[in-house]
Amino acid sequence: MPRTIAKDFRIEWLQILDEHGNCDQSLRPSLTDQQIKKLYEELVFARTFDEKAFKLQREGRLGTYASILGQEAAQVASAFALEPGDWMFPSFREPGASFVRGLPPRMILQYWAGDERGSNIPEGQNDFPITIPVGTQIPIGAGAAWGAKLRGDKIAVLVYLGDGATSKGDFHEGLNLAGVFSLPVVFFCQNNQWAISVPLTRQTAAQTLAQKAIAYGFPGIQVDGNDAFAVYKATHEALARARAGGGPTFIEAVTYRIGDHTTADDASRYRSKETVEQWKKKDPIDRLIRYMISQGLWDEAYGQQTTANARARVEAAVEELQAIAPPQPKDMFRFIFQEMTEELREQMETLLNGNGRSH
Amino acid sequence: MAKLTVVEAINQALKQAMASDDRVLVLGEDVGKNGGVFRATQGLLDLFGENRVVDTPLSESAIIGASIGLAVYGLRPIAELQFEGFAFGAMEQLVAHASRIRNRSRGRYQCPLVVRIPYGGGIHAPEHHSESNEAYFVHTPGLKVVVPSTPYEAKGLLLAAIRDPDPVIFMEPKKIYRSMREDVPEEEYVIPLEARVAMEGSNVTLIAWGAMLHVALEGARLMADRGVSCEVLDLRTLSPLDTDAIIESVKKTNRAVIVHEAQRSCGVAAEIAARINEKALLELEAPVERVTGFDVVMPLPKLEQRFLPDARRVADAIDRVMSA
Numbered sequence: 001m002p003r004t005i006a007k008d009f010r011i012e013w014l015q016i017l018d019e020h021g022n023c024d025q026s027l028r029p030s031l032t033d034q035q036i037k038k039l040y041e042e043l044v045f046a047r048t049f050d051e052k053a054f055k056l057q058r059e060g061r062l063g064t065y066a067s068i069l070g071q072e073a074a075q076v077a078s079a080f081a082l083e084p085g086d087w088m089f090p091s092f093r094e095p096g097a098s099f100v101r102g103l104p105p106r107m108i109l110q111y112w113a114g115d116e117r118g119s120n121i122p123e124g125q126n127d128f129p130i131t132i133p134v135g136t137q138i139p140i141g142a143g144a145a146w147g148a149k150l151r152g153d154k155i156a157v158l159v160y161l162g163d164g165a166t167s168k169g170d171f172h173e174g175l176n177l178a179g180v181f182s183l184p185v186v187f188f189c190q191n192n193q194w195a196i197s198v199p200l201t202r203q204t205a206a207q208t209l210a211q212k213a214i215a216y217g218f219p220g221i222q223v224d225g226n227d228a229f230a231v232y233k234a235t236h237e238a239l240a241r242a243r244a245g246g247g248p249t250f251i252e253a254v255t256y257r258i259g260d261h262t263t264a265d266d267a268s269r270y271r272s273k274e275t276v277e278q279w280k281k282k283d284p285i286d287r288l289i290r291y292m293i294s295q296g297l298w299d300e301a302y303g304q305q306t307t308a309n310a311r312a313r314v315e316a317a318v319e320e321l322q323a324i325a326p327p328q329p330k331d332m333f334r335f336i337f338q339e340m341t342e343e344l345r346e347q348m349e350t351l352l353n354g355n356g357r358s359h
Numbered sequence: 360m361a362k363l364t365v366v367e368a369i370n371q372a373l374k375q376a377m378a379s380d381d382r383v384l385v386l387g388e389d390v391g392k393n394g395g396v397f398r399a400t401q402g403l404l405d406l407f408g409e410n411r412v413v414d415t416p417l418s419e420s421a422i423i424g425a426s427i428g429l430a431v432y433g434l435r436p437i438a439e440l441q442f443e444g445f446a447f448g449a450m451e452q453l454v455a456h457a458s459r460i461r462n463r464s465r466g467r468y469q470c471p472l473v474v475r476i477p478y479g480g481g482i483h484a485p486e487h488h489s490e491s492n493e494a495y496f497v498h499t500p501g502l503k504v505v506v507p508s509t510p511y512e513a514k515g516l517l518l519a520a521i522r523d524p525d526p527v528i529f530m531e532p533k534k535i536y537r538s539m540r541e542d543v544p545e546e547e548y549v550i551p552l553e554a555r556v557a558m559e560g561s562n563v564t565l566i567a568w569g570a571m572l573h574v575a576l577e578g579a580r581l582m583a584d585r586g587v588s589c590e591v592l593d594l595r596t597l598s599p600l601d602t603d604a605i606i607e608s609v610k611k612t613n614r615a616v617i618v619h620e621a622q623r624s625c626g627v628a629a630e631i632a633a634r635i636n637e638k639a640l641l642e643l644e645a646p647v648e649r650v651t652g653f654d655v656v657m658p659l660p661k662l663e664q665r666f667l668p669d670a671r672r673v674a675d676a677i678d679r680v681m682s683a
Contacts (some may be wrong), residue, residue: 087432120465128431129464133455138458150384150410150434170451173421178415295419323391335462336501338469338524341599 009214013222016229021290029233033297039080039228040292041306043285046072046096048310049105050349051094052318053112057263065112066093069256070226073237073284074190075160077231078253081239082158087126087148089141089159093190097160101127105317106324115327129275134195136167138174138187145242147177147183156242157185164195166212167203175250179216184242186235187213187250190225192257213250225255226284230347256282299352362540368477368510369399369475369531372438372517374462375547375569377407380435383521385438386413387422387475388539397477397536419448419619424472427457435521443530445489450495457526458501473517479570479620480667482535483660483672490657491621494631496513496528498631504525505552508572509540515550516595522549532569552596554604560590563614566595566605566624566631571618571668578618578673587681597627605631606638612646614680618668623651648676 016027024262031039038321049068068075070091078095083089088101093129102125110118111130121127129139130156146157150154165171167188176186189209193200206212213220221238231253238249257278260267267276292298333340333348340348363371377383384407385400391414394401404412419440422666425433426436440446446453453474455526459471496504499659505527506514513531518525557572567575572593579589590608594601609615613634617628628649635647649667658666 021553045390116465119463121467123467128468129460131456133451136451139424139452140428140431142421143425143430144432145428146425147429147432147434150429151432172425173416173418174424174501175422176416176420177425179668289512331465335466337503337599338461343599343602 009211010219011208011210011222013296014230014234015224015227016039016233017227017287017291019226019287021294023229023291025082027229028294029140029229029231029236031232031299032187033131033295036292037297038076040288040298041230041309042080042096042100043072043078043288044306045310045313046076046099047285048307049095049099049314049317050260052314054263055108056109056318057112062109063114064262066262067259068093068096070279070284071190071192071255072096073228073231073254074225074253077228078158078188078235078251081232081236083154083155083239085126085153086239087128087141087155087157088126089137089144089157090130091137091160091165092130092132093162094160095105096191098127101125102126104320105314106320109317109321112325113321115324116331117296117327135168135170135174137161138170139177140255141182142185143182146181149181149184154243155184156239156259158239159185159187161187161189161214162195162216163189163191163193163200163203163209164198165356166209175213175216175248176268177205178248179218182245182247185248186238187248188235189250189252191252192253192255194257194261194267194271196261196265197267199271208252210250210252213248218248220252222252225253227281228288231292272299272314279300360542363510363543364537364540365507365510365531366397366399366536368399368514368543369557371543372514372521373400373403373545374406376518376521377403379547381592382433382435382448383437384411384413384429384434384436385437385439386415386426388415388417388441390414390439392623392674395439397530397533399475419445420452423449423452423457426472426474427452427460427470430470431460431468431575435471435519437473439475439476442488443476443490443492446476446492450669451601453496453502453526453528454499458499461525462501465519469524470526471518471524474526474530475518475529475531475564477533478530479532479534480663481570486647486659489663491619491652492627493530494621497627500590501526502598503552504530506530506532506597507595508535508569508570509539509591510543512550512593512595514543515548516552517649519552520547529675533580534570534679535573549673550595551553552599554592554594554596554601556590557593558591558606560587560588562611562612563616563680564592564605564608564612565589565616565618565629565673565677566594567591567618569620571620574668574670575618575673578677581674582677587677589677600630600634602634602638607609609635609639610642614644616648616650616673616676616680618650618673620667622654624654625648626651641669645680650676
């Protein structure tokens with residue numbers, strides 16, 4: 001008998017706003033002018049914060065920090081599609097998403113300054129703290145979505161991950177589980193092309209990351225990660241599908257890490273300035289400004305005001321950070337279990353009494 | 360009152376916990392339709408349905424990762440890792456997240472998760488099905504580790520674990536799953552996470568948990584014939600460790616022998632011996648003895664019995680502390 005095709009697949013590519021600010025009006029998401037301005041202001045705030053955090057690290061006032069330069073649209077426009085009741089699981093490079101969700105910016109500074117209180121997410125904000133071990137947030141986010149499904153809560157979960165995470169076992173196990181149980185979760189990959197110094201081509205032989213979703217039985221879509229409209233639209237659709245019981249979606253947002261992996265890295269050791277310069281031309285904020293100008297939504301005064309507002313908010317966050325009393329040593333012991341055990345109490349007292357004896 | 364085996368007692372505890380709290384669900388490989396490879400979850404699927412008794416894909420990291428997500432969302436998952444040898448696939452999730460979520464978030468999030476793990480040797484099983492890896496969990500801050508030794512203990516400790524707001528690794532000694540029956544109260548009851556005196560005595564304190572409790576008791580009986588009165592402590596919980604109970608007994612008897620299956624170096628006996636050293640050194644008439652597995656890979660069935668502590672080795676250790 002003839003050889004036939006068992007299964008075909010196609011991966012959709014979505015771009016609505018190109019790098020020159022031209023917008024495909026037929027695909028434009030239904031955002032009001034107010035919402036577009038809000039989106040723009042969030043993008044500017046994310047970038048402004050990022051610049052300041054970088055400076056603070058160089059001044060020795062912040063520990064290692066992971067910059068989001070170039071990735072603002074990918075994380076801000078996706079988080080913009082979340083409803084308040086939804087849950088969000090970041091990796092460690094999504095402060096922009098956290099700010100859209102309402103996290104006080106001071107807390108991100110606190111986190112990178114080395115204070116656990118930066119992860120004491122406020123009540124009512126259903127966001128997981130920053131996750132460092134790559135990809136491990138993926139099955140946890142799927143589990144939260146599972147909880148929502150079992151409880152009949154009509155919410156969705158947005159899980160962020162990077163291109164490096166797609167090589168991890170937890171990516172496979174988490175997406176697979178989400179597919180099997182048709183969980184209300186959207187997996188959002190900020191493909192910034194680099195995992196520290198390891199390029200995407202060393203991370204996978206697949207032509208797209210989006211196509212990995214096919215293996216787990218749900219849709220994968222590739223979007224221009226520097227296009228706020230495409231990011232927003234794809235995420236909005238995916239979250240709506242999840243909330244309606246349509247199962248998971250994997251979104252690959254193609255973007256670029258303009259900065260180093262973290263402030264402890266030096267990307268010039270492993271990549272060319274030329275590529276970085278090419279990607280700078282695809283700036284996510286510039287193209288939105290050009291579009292907004294064409295719609296009469298942006299002028300110099302508004303732009304300057306937005307930047308000034310962002311700077312003021314960031315400065316306020318830095319001041320808040322300075323004003324916080326340092327954490328107490330007893331806090332190391334207070335949150336290990338709900339009730340402190342005898343042994344922990346003794347150890348704490350040893351530390352606080354400073355006599356070094358174990359009994 | 361019915362006489363139940365350990366497995367039946369566990370099954371009853373799961374049924375009762377699921378009936379009284381609709382947040383509780385059970386998940387793992389083969390736990391649903393098959394009732395668990397040891398039948399610990401038998402009958403649950405029929406009673407509670409496939410949303411609460413879930414056959415998962417073969418994915419230890421996802422089972423535990425998803426369980427963490429379920430717990431953080433507000434449910435009470437009871438995850439099964441089929442054998443202790445396969446727990447390592449989930450270690451990152453347990454150590455990086457389950458154990459730390461409360462601390463990382465300064466109390467905003469909690470992880471009331473129970474991970475049931477059949478563990479330990481003596482059942483002539485293939486490689487990786489007979490190990491005793493409790494030390495890895497005990498060494499991880501934020502995890503509780505509970506080990507039942509009898510059917511009555513199993514039900515009460517499991518119900519306690521399910522109600523605990525912290526993540527509990529519930530290690531079920533598979534050697535004793537069906538080796539004994541005892542009266543188990545029909546109603547729900549909770550055993551506190553502290554040690555119990557399984558046998559009172561005055562000359563030496565034997566400290567054990569799980570299947571080794573019975574080996575310790577047998578060793579005690581052998582030595583009773585020679586006039587030695589052994590006090591046998593069933594620890595029940597390795598984290599938190601009931602230091603007070605251990606020290607109280609050692610101060611009474613002045614001698615201690617600790618028995619565990621796990622490898623010797625950095626096994627939990629080493630921690631117990633260190634605490635006895637810190638709090639009761641001057642009370643001791645002899646060094647603390649440890650009767651343990653060896654620092655070798657758990658052997659396959661043909662050599663298993665030479666690896667595992669037995670009553671003879673326990674009796675010899677008691678002899679040594681008595682003659683010191």
